[in-house]
Amino acid sequence: MVALIVSLVVTLAMCGAFVAYSYVRPADRPTTWGEAMVGSVFIFMLFVLLFGILPDQWIDYADNDLAWTNEKFVFTEASVMPFRMDYQKVRDLVVVVEHLVALTIIPIGAVMWQKRGERTGPITTSDFGRPLVKEG
Secondary structure (H helix, E strand, O other): OHHHHHHHHHHHHHHHHHHHHHHHOOOOOOOOHHHHHHHHHHHHHHHHHHHHHHHHHHHHHHHHHOOOOOOOEEEOOOOOOOOOEEHHHHHHHHHHHHHHHHHHHHHHHHHHHHOOOOOOOOOOEOOOOOEOOOOO
């Protein structure tokens, strides 16, 4: 249980750090070799957490602490559906949904990183063609 919570907290903290750093780092500044190496190690560790450690800790928690096996049923043929659903399948569905969420968020994060310096929304211009920016 503790390992699952720690891996989830670390994964969410790393995702939050990625989003926060994308707002701080200027887009026009060139990337140094050291920044590229640190960034690649950071993203690799985030992928290891998302696709390796977090699902493994969930499966361990469901198997050991919750005792979700294929002998415990959520429902059987006669009760609700024409098939039976055991808790082991629910455990695996949670892992599949986590992977689908991660595979959806990763491209969104990449696009957010690439478009971090662009302005959003229309910029109004004066009669002389200069942008009007309200300060304050």
